[in-house]
Amino acid sequence: MKTKNINNTVVYRDRRTHRFDQKAHSVNALINKRKIAYLYIRVSTDEQADRGFSQRDQDQRLHEYCERNDLQVGKVIYEDYSAKTFKKRPAWSKLLAELKKTKGRNCNMILFTKWDRFSRNTANAYNMIDVLTAMDIEPNAIDQHLDLKVPESRIMLAVYIAMAEAENLRRGLNVVVGMRRGRLEGRWMGKAPAGYVNKMREDKTKYIELQEPEASHIKWAFKTLAEGTYATDVTWNLARERGMKCKRNTFWAVIRNPVYCGKVVVPPDEHNDMFLSDGKHQPLISEKLFWEVQDILNGRSKVQSVKAETPLNLPLRGFLYCPFCNKTLTGSPSKGRSEYYYYYHCKSPCKARFKADDINKDFERELLKFVPKPGMAELYKKVICDITMDDKENFEVSRKKLISEISDQNNIITKIRAMLLSDDLHIDDYKIMKSKCEEKITRLEAELNDIKDKAAIKTDYATLVDEALKRLKKLYELYCNGTIEQKRYIIGSIFPAKWTIFENKGRTEKVNLAALLIYQINNTLRHKKTGVRTKIRTNSGLVPSAGVEPARFPTGV
Secondary structure: OEEEOOOOOEEEEOOOOOOEOHHHHHHHHHHHOOOEEEEEEEOOHHHHHHOOOOHHHHHHHHHHHHHHOOOEEEEEEEEOOOOOOHHHOHHHHHHHHHHHHHOOOOOOEEEEOOHHHHOOOHHHHHHHHHHHHHOOOEEEEOOOOOOOOOOOHHHHHHHHHHHHHHHHHHHHHHHHHHHHHHHHOOOOOOOOOOOEEEEEOOOOOEEEEEOOOHHHHHHHHHHHHHHOOEOHHHHHHHHHHHOOOOOHHHHHHHHHOHHHHOEEEEOOOOOOOOEEEEOOOOOOOOHHHHHHHHHHHHOOOOOOOEOOOOOOOOOOOOOEEOOOOOOEOEEEEEEOOOOEEEEEEOOOOOOOEEEHHHHHHHHHHHHHOOOOOOOHHHHHHHHHHHHHOOHHHHHHHHHHHHHHHHHHHHHHHHHHHHHHHOOOOOHHHHHHHHHHHHHHHHHHHHHHHHHHHHHHOOOOHHHHHHHHHHHHHOHHHHHHHOOHHHHHHHHHHHOOOOEEEEOOEEEOOOOOHHHHHHHHHHOOOOOOOOOOOOOOOOOOOOOOOOOOOOOOOOOOO
8 A cells, every 4th residue: 555644755554564564665765865965165375365265154055055955964175275177186186086986875966165166177177077977976066056967057067167267367367467567677576585585664565685694605606606616516515514505406596596686587478588677676796796607607608617526635636637638637546555646647548647746746836936935025015006006997998898899789789670670680580689689788787887886996905915915925834734625726716727747747827817926026027937838728717817806715724
């Protein structure tokens, strides 16, 4: 007998026993079973701050919807991660892995407030809907409910998600335009680079400020690289020993970043090329120093760096040329019966080999020639002070020369622009030529600014020379008693060019200008002795000439 109860549910009952049939009871239980819904609550940081999409608000509205529609809440998934794709959402990835494992047996629906909470990308949304539908799970939005079984509902779904996608694209475009405008005005956008720290003024404008001691370490690294005494990786290791907290890849990014010379990179767009704007922050180094380092890193400069790691018995390793094949000599110990013997030697197939003790002693004897003799120090000081009297005139000549070169580059740009307008030059060739001219103008302007800064500084040359003479008088002792790094620093400072060995003695034609002056004074200003001419590579040179500025030895010298 079939009857209906107050809930209008079909009930099967035997008239004689008045007992419910067990099979019929199971059917009723299946009919009365409530659907299980998972609630997906997603909010990004910017939306929570700007538009009020709080997790509590979404949670409350979803629970109220489930109560009204007699849905059982299974799990609540919270996502506070801004991501355009599902793969980059940790909570969703975990949920999807669980659903695939259980094949959707514990979930019938996934509910969210709006479709933009589900996805803001049309293609990703359709793909995920197909994945969930294959597991008999229905995704839906309570504020924009769609019956996905009806094909036409896909049109409205595309509208809902496309609107959110367009909003994302517009917001991203506005951010790009705004950041470019900020860079054009010389403001650093984003997290401050190493050596700087983010600050905010009272009017809520943000800026970056130098941060010690990291700024000093970076400045030291730039100066050391410009001198060329050490290779880049060795400079990085030495900077870390000084206290610099920087990984290798970060260090390479630092020494390539023009922000340290007061410039901000403005990226290219569809109408403009990349260029450097004048930053509003305090520069750490001069523009000239920055471009000198870039030339060294790009291989344009003729400075050749050597590694610092070397045994104490081989201080000249990397500073010697082979007299036979003109390659740089290396060095290594050779084990004898009772001790090790050190040699400077060439690489295969060249068999050149020289005793390190003989070459080292010859260099020490040569070094004594650059120690000012008694009574000659005063003459050296007078010569230097006389030379510096003409600094103002030299600055003016250099300034006019740089201005003329800048003007020439601007004239070249004007000419190639006219050729472009008359169709005598292709647009691609014009861009290449214009880029090269602008790069050269930037470098020339950096040198011009450096000259102006030096002209404005009143240097006490007499004090600088006195300080240099004190060190030079102890040059031999400093070398003999110094560490291997200090010895190699002294070698590179006095001899920018490498030595070539002849008859077990080292010879070089190129000497630091200041050291050469002392050598001439020591020889009572007689004709300069050139020595034996050798084939020396002109692209060598470990340290630029110090001029009248005293040599700065490493710590401890």
